[in-house]
Amino acid sequence: MGKYLLLKHYRGAPAAVNDVPMEKWAPEEISAHIQYMNDFAARLEKSGEFVDGQALAPEGTFVRYDGEGRPPVTDGPFAETKDLIAGWMIIDVDSYERALELAGELSAAPGAGGKPIHEWLEVRPFLHMPPTVTE
Amino acid sequence: MNLRELTPSVIGILVRRGADFAAAEDAVQDALVEAVRAWPDEPPRDPKGWLVTVAWRRFLDATRSEAARRQREERVSEEPPAGRAPEADDTLQLYFLCAHPSLTAASAVALTLRAVGGLTTRQIAEAYLVPEATMAQRISRAKRIVSGVRLDQPGDVGTVLRVLYLVFNEGYSGDVDLAAEAIRLTRVLSSVIDHPEVRGLLALMLLHHARRAARVAADGSLVPLAAQDRGRWDTTVIAEGVTILQAALGQDRLGEFQAQTAIAALHADARQASETDWVQIVEWYDELLRLTDSPVVRLNRAVAVGEADGARAGLAALAGVDESVPRYTAVAAYLRERDGDLVAAARLYAEAAVKAPNLAERDHLTRQAARLNAARGSR
Known part of the structure; x- marks a missing residue:
């Protein structure tokens, strides 16, 4: 039992099989894609495995502390950042194998030509509370 | 007596009166909520009788349609008269049902906490850090899966123990102390079997x-x-x-x-x-290995051997353990340090920290690596 983050990258993951940028899809293909994602989340909620799903705006700003009494320094956005996170889904499943299975299904979301994108999703386990029994 | 302690026997009574498990469980949850609201002003003289009455009324309300009523009457006529089966058996059957092998571990845990433990869906969701809607679905799905299981079948106590062990190991987050709850449920189980x-x-x-x-x-x-x-x-x-x-x-x-x-x-x-007494501990690990032959036990045994017979013996025992077992690297680091190989130990502690399954262990292992590196004066 455990929680996993399914991480979707704009950039930084290996190239998808059906690697056509979304703005070049037909409008109904975009609708079909969004429908697939919503259905997927709804199905996970029904199976009692859904925790959270969020999408991020692609543009971000870097911020850091700049010393006592000074406003934080900002930098960016950097158009050329190598790794860019598009969004995530958090699932709570019985096994690592189940997490992989669900990530595989999510990666089959339809893209250009109505065919699966086969995009690479990153699966990361959550660190959790230490167990009570330790020896 | 704690209100929640009455849950399994009240569900049992409803089931013997002819309610199916899923509906009985829902009705008893409703009655518990009602009790929390009403009892502070008007404490009943017979809490259990009160719960049975209110839960039964809820059950009838929920299944009021004619078809459901007819079905229920047919079933009631087949059931043994109420009061025949002792209450302890009802409770035991509920444990078996909620830990039924057809359920996944997470579902069995959730169903046990609700139907046997009397916790609300929200409390269980908070304890396991998932949305309430998800937990509600997990529980109703679990109830659907076991709906065809007859309540009078004897189950395997081993599956029940594994579920209770999982609950205990989860510790506590949210407002429910799962470790204390697991102890309470295991105590009840030990009183009925x-x-x-x-x-x-x-x-x-x-x-x-x-x-x-x-x-x-x-x-x-x-x-x-x-x-x-x-x-x-x-x-x-x-x-x-x-x-x-x-x-x-x-x-x-x-x-x-x-x-x-x-x-x-x-x-x-x-x-x-x-x-x-590490020598006796090693003997018990040998006993455990005879019973389970689990790689985790082998790993723990290597630690015990290291304490009983010295780090060299521990490392020799470790050589026979599968390296992919969680915490293998942490144990290797510990035994290396005991053996005086501080360079290897520091490197292994750092490596073990990266693989640690939880934050507290990761922090602990990182501190161990830092301690050894600082002692060697290298940063």
């Missing part, structure tokens, strides 16, 4: 629970067994655990939980870490 492994698990939980205050430092960091302030162990709880373990061992049907508990009892018996 005479089984040495049930006693073994109850004793195991008590012995670990007794050390809870000493396990975590004020800053939230983990304190390993050897470094714990043993004055903070709860000796009353330890004594209870040891007594229960002895009764279990006296039944002469050794099992995994009893052997594991014997090890915990030997730790509890040492007033200082240096007084630990």
Whole structure:
């Protein structure tokens, strides 16, 4: 039992099989894609495995502390950042194998030509509370 | 008597009156909610009778349609008259049903906490850090899966023990203390079934629970067994655990939980870490290996061998353990350090920290690596 983050990258993951940028899809293909994602989340909620799903705006700003009494320094956005996170889904499943299975299904979301994108999703386990029994 | 303790027997009574398990469970939940609201002003003289009456009314309301009523009447006529089966059996059957092998571990845990433990869906969701809607679906799905299971079938007590062990190991987050709840549920189970492994698990939980205050430092960091302030162990709880373990061992049907508990009892018996009887602990690990042959047990045995016969012997025992077992690297680091190889130990601690399955362990292992690196004057 455990929680996993399914991480979707704009950039930084290996190239998808059906690697056509979304703005070049037909409008109904975009609708079909969004429908697939919503259905997927709804199905996970029904199976009692859904925790959270969020999408991020692609543009971000870097911020850091700049010393006592000074406003934080900002930098960016950097158009050329190598790794860019598009969004995530958090699932709570019985096994690592189940997490992989669900990530595989999510990666089959339809893209250009109505065919699966086969995009690479990153699966990361959550660190959790230490167990009570330790020896 | 705690309100929630009445849950399993009230569900049992509804089921014997002809309600199916899923509907009975829903009705009893409703009655519990109602009790929390009404009892402070008007405490009933017979709490259980009150719950049965209210839950039964809820059940009838929920299944008021004609078809449902007819079905129910047919079923009632086939059922044995109420009061025939003793209450203890109802409770035991509920444990079996909620831990049914057709359920996944997460579903069995959730269903047990609700139907046997009487917790609300929200409390369970908070304890497991998932949305309430998700937990509600998980529970109703689990109820659907076991809906065809007859309540009078004897189950496997081993599956029930595994579920209770999972609950105990989850510790506590949210407003429910899952470790205490697991102890309560295991206590009830041990009062309705005479089984040495049930006693073994109850004793195991008590012995670990007794050390809870000493396990975590004020800053939230983990304190390993050897470094714990043993004055903070709860000796009353330890004594209870040891007594229960002895009764279990006296039944002469050794099992995994009893052997594991014997090890915990030997730790509890040492007033200082240096007084630990590691030779006996290794013997119990050998016993455990005969019972389970699990790689995790092999790994723990290597630690014990390292304490009993020296780090070299521990490393030799470790050589026979599968390297992919969780915490293998952490054990290797510890034994290397004991063997005086501080360079390798520091590197292995750092490596183990990256692989740690939880934050407290990762922090602990990172500190170990930092301690060794600092001692060598390298940064």
